[in-house]
Amino acid sequence: MPVSAPKGLQERLDPYLAIIGPMVMILMILAFMGVAEPARYFRLSNLNIILLEAALYMPLAMAMTFVITQRGIDLSIGSVAALTGIIMAFAIKEFGFPAWIAVLLGIAIGGIFGLINGLVITKFRVPDLIGTLAMDLVYRGFALVLAKGLVLARFPDLITDIGRGRLPGFLPIPVIIGILAFLIGAFILRRSWFGRYSIAIGSNPEAAEMTGIAVDRYKVYAYVLMGAMAGLAGVMLTGKLNAIQATSAPYFNLHVIAAVVVGGTSLFGGRAYMLGSFAGVLLLSMMINALVTLRIEFFWQSVASGVVIILSVAFYTWLQKKDRDGAKGLLNAFTTPDNIKLMKLGGVLAAGTVVLLVIGSLFSTGSVPSG
Amino acid sequence: MPAATPIISMRGISKRFGGVTALQEVDLDVCPGEVLAIVGDNGAGKSTLIKILTGVYQPTEGAIEMDGQALSMNSHSEAIELGIDAVYQTLALADHLDPAANMFLGSELTKSFLGFRYLDNGRMRVEAERVLLERLGVRLRSMDVPTESLSGGQRQAVAIARAVYHSDLRVLVMDEPTAALGPQETARTLKLIEVLREEGLAIVLISHSLDDVFAISDRIQVMRRGRRVDVVHTRQTSRQEVLGLIVGAAEAA
Structure with missing residues (x-):
């Protein structure tokens, strides 16, 4: 064995970079909750709730890691999950399919939806952002058409076991499914052509093309995997709630993207961290659970997910920046000519808003009830 | 001197993109154990020529022979299978x-x-x-x-x-291999090319740097406006002559 040079700090840190970010944030949440609400947060039953919540997103985050690594994005997963859940429910309730067939059907149909997404993106050349957003409308529309506003409830034991069952004395079944998904995902990422080429495609699409990789085909594979995992999530969601409706799973897309990105997988492609995605899923579930424990309104979850995405992307971008010279402190950053112009623009907008608020309150006629 | 029988001979290669003629009746020969440099101004047709050699483009007219056998390649991967590969400037x-x-x-x-x-x-x-x-x-x-x-x-x-x-691998095309490198790394890359030549590869080198070309090549093929102007032996020529061929001064004089 030839000796390799001693490794630098950056080099040694790099493989663990992905979980440092989420780990720090997890510790922060733990510390904060330890002060604010220790009794209710650190209960075994609450841990169970966190894990159950996280499990739903694990297969999704695994697949999304591949999609994002290829510089793609899939915004349609929530609708795919809802629609496959509904199709599975119809298969059981209307047509009397055996439950296990219906489960596999859900996953397979999810895969077909993913295939459609992939073909829209690679064959019609619709950018992934617009393509999957539009297909999100399509799938959600079909879900609404099929379910007609009904809530389909009460499913066979197999479905509820998948969604919230528990192996006696061990982890809940959905958590096992989720962890299994991540283990398989980690193997695929490191040991399969698909994983290797996903990184290559995201890292340098032209180079991937030049070395003879079928870029479009591997992109379609990623979306098929994403769709199949969204189908699985639909099954798990149906089982967890023992009910499914057309408006289920509304924020799956951003939640999963947040989990993947917070785990260090780069939105700019080429950087995949399966372990980071796992930590990211746990982090988001802990955060949302903390919000619930603190009795903060449900609607703040969406604010929190958004802020986490922005902060983590900004953080990792900053971390990647190699050249830190020339930025001589915060004050200098604020006084560059461009930033002064931006501040002036911000000042004008703020002043205008204040003026409007003042005028509005001057002419105010008291509150007007809307109904 | 390299072996006399070329491994690749391209004869009368023309390539037209719509109305634009990129190459006109260009020949190219390269022998095993030889470095053939292709020089020329921007737009002289160097890149098009090597893209045809590596199967990326197909010629409008003309024939390519490998070891005297007619060759037709429809893609870059076919060229790789035949033993022709390229290292691109972008790597x-x-x-x-x-x-x-x-x-x-x-x-x-x-x-x-x-x-x-x-x-x-x-x-x-x-x-x-x-x-x-x-x-x-x-x-x-x-x-x-x-x-x-x-x-x-x-x-x-x-x-x-x-x-x-x-x-x-029998033919290696190198497109501007030293363009982005410093002096030391340039020297090291040229040494690499020498090593490969010793191993008997036929090397086609595209470069704007006449320093590199004169340091490493056996023959120099000069291109101008889609035509092959001349092929000279590196040892029997001078920078002035090659430069004159590139800009067309020798012809005008």
Whole structure:
């Protein structure tokens, strides 16, 4: 064995970079909750709730890691999950399919939806952002058409076991499914052509093309995997709630993207961290659970997910920046000519808003009830 | 002097893109164990010519022969199978993958377990290290870092190693290999090219740097406006003459 040079700090840190970010944030949440609400947060039953919540997103985050690594994005997963859940429910309730067939059907149909997404993106050349957003409308529309506003409830034991069952004395079944998904995902990422080429495609699409990789085909594979995992999530969601409706799973897309990105997988492609995605899923579930424990309104979850995405992307971008010279402190950053112009623009907008608020309150006629 | 029989001969190659004629009746011969430099101004047709040689483009007219056999290639991968490969100026590396993964990108080594095939990262690593050291005499700083953290010369070595790993490689096209390198790394790259020439490869070198061309090449083919102006033996010519051929001064005088 030839000796390799001693490794630098950056080099040694790099493989663990992905979980440092989420780990720090997890510790922060733990510390904060330890002060604010220790009794209710650190209960075994609450841990169970966190894990159950996280499990739903694990297969999704695994697949999304591949999609994002290829510089793609899939915004349609929530609708795919809802629609496959509904199709599975119809298969059981209307047509009397055996439950296990219906489960596999859900996953397979999810895969077909993913295939459609992939073909829209690679064959019609619709950018992934617009393509999957539009297909999100399509799938959600079909879900609404099929379910007609009904809530389909009460499913066979197999479905509820998948969604919230528990192996006696061990982890809940959905958590096992989720962890299994991540283990398989980690193997695929490191040991399969698909994983290797996903990184290559995201890292340098032209180079991937030049070395003879079928870029479009591997992109379609990623979306098929994403769709199949969204189908699985639909099954798990149906089982967890023992009910499914057309408006289920509304924020799956951003939640999963947040989990993947917070785990260090780069939105700019080429950087995949399966372990980071796992930590990211746990982090988001802990955060949302903390919000619930603190009795903060449900609607703040969406604010929190958004802020986490922005902060983590900004953080990792900053971390990647190699050249830190020339930025001589915060004050200098604020006084560059461009930033002064931006501040002036911000000042004008703020002043205008204040003026409007003042005028509005001057002419105010008291509150007007809307109904 | 290199062997007299060319491994590749291109005859009367023309290429038109719509109404634009990029190449007109161009010939090219390259022998094993020889470095043929192609020089010319921007737009002289150098890139088009080598893209035809590497199967990326198909000629509008003309024929390519390899060992005297007529050759028709419909894609770059067919050219690779025939033993013709190229190292591009952009190197075509996936910067986030490690050097071994890059070297085997598109032709990974695998092993199988119960009939299930998966990538053999360990063997790829060992092989990459071996090829880099034995054929190119290069030892990388580390085999575990992403390729982006290597120096320009080492990245180039990885790209070259990818091309030469195919043991049936016979013709290597290098497009501006030294354009982005500093003096030391340029010297090292030229040494690499020399090593490959000793191994009997036919090398087609495209370069704007006459320094490099005169340092390494056996023959120089000068292109201007889509035509082959002349082919000269490097030892029997001078910079002035080549420069004159490139800009067309010799003809006008």
